[in-house]
Amino acid sequence: NAGVTQTPKFQVLKTGQSMTLQCAQDMNHNSMYWYRQDPGMGLRLIYYSASEGTTDKGEVPNGYNVSRLNKREFSLRLESAAPSQTSVYFCASSAGRTSGANVLTFGAGSRLTVL
Amino acid sequence: GQQLNQSPQSMFIQEGEDVSMNCTSSSIFNTWLWYKQEPGEGPVLLIALYKAGELTSNGRLTAQFGITRKDSFLNISASIPSDVGIYFCAGQGGSEKLVFGKGTKLTVNP
Numbered sequence: 001n002a003g004v005t006q007t008p009k010f011q012v013l014k015t016g017q018s019m020t021l022q023c024a025q026d027m028n029h030n031s032m033y034w035y036r037q038d039p040g041m042g043l044r045l046i047y048y049s050a051s052e053g054t055t056d057k058g059e060v061p062n063g064y065n066v067s068r069l070n071k072r073e074f075s076l077r078l079e080s081a082a083p084s085q086t087s088v089y090f091c092a093s094s095a096g097r098t099s100g101a102n103v104l105t106f107g108a109g110s111r112l113t114v115l
Numbered sequence: 116g117q118q119l120n121q122s123p124q125s126m127f128i129q130e131g132e133d134v135s136m137n138c139t140s141s142s143i144f145n146t147w148l149w150y151k152q153e154p155g156e157g158p159v160l161l162i163a164l165y166k167a168g169e170l171t172s173n174g175r176l177t178a179q180f181g182i183t184r185k186d187s188f189l190n191i192s193a194s195i196p197s198d199v200g201i202y203f204c205a206g207q208g209g210s211e212k213l214v215f216g217k218g219t220k221l222t223v224n225p
Contacts, residue, residue: 004157042121042203042217043158058212090157102207103148106157 002026004107006091012113013081021076021110023091030096032074033058033104034066036087043090049074050096081114088112121204121216129224134191136202136219144206147180147187148213152201161202162189194223 004025013019025032033048035058045058049068063085065077074093078085088111092104121138128134138147146165150158162173164180164187171178175192187204204216 040124040217043215045212048212092157102146102213103160103163104158104205104213106150106159108157109155 006107006110010111024073025093029093031094033092034076035090083114086114119216125220127222137188138204138216139186143184146207148205149189150203
């Protein structure tokens with residue numbers, strides 16, 4: 001059982017470069033999320049998708065775009081990377097509220113450094 | 116927006132000691148979750164709590180859903196070195212989105 005798979009695990013970018021973080025889940029979950037984790041800040045929600053075809057902003061969406069490509073895949077794009085976007089990014093998925101509590105399953109993370 | 120206050124921020128303990136951490140909020144939550152994150156990995160669910168007053172155990176871990184629905188507690192008994200990591204609480208209120216605490220970093224000295 002793969003669960004939630006993120007790629008790449010590590011990436012170094014120069015300021016102004018663009019890149020896309022990929023995420024796929026094989027649990028038939030309805031909802032998918034992107035978080036960033038910074039020291040002392042915990043997990044902050046960037047964007048989420050409650051179902052295929054919908055996306056919504058989270059707490060820190062500026063500088064990011066997302067695409068819910070299909071039910072399995074949810075990508076996060078940085079159009080013009082900035083040093084402030086250096087962070088560890090986590091994708092997560094859940095069955096959604098229709099099944100009660102919104103228990104998230106996380107991927108292993110993608111460590112991004114912007115120089 | 117909703118916020119969770121998680122404490123302590125960090126703990127340094129000796130192997131065999133018991134550990135307590137908690138989360139409090141000014142808002143009411145319907146669900147409390149506790150996650151553990153090991154170095155280089157994503158958070159993994161430890162315990163889920165669904166009713167006020169609920170007390171649930173998972174091995175040496177015990178978590179409680181506060182009666183006021185504004186707090187939750189996690190206890191670890193007889194800590195071992197593999198307990199090291201960051202522990203996060205998360206609460207779910209009226210919306211689908213979870214609110215996460217900032218984490219408690221646990222270090223266990225053998």
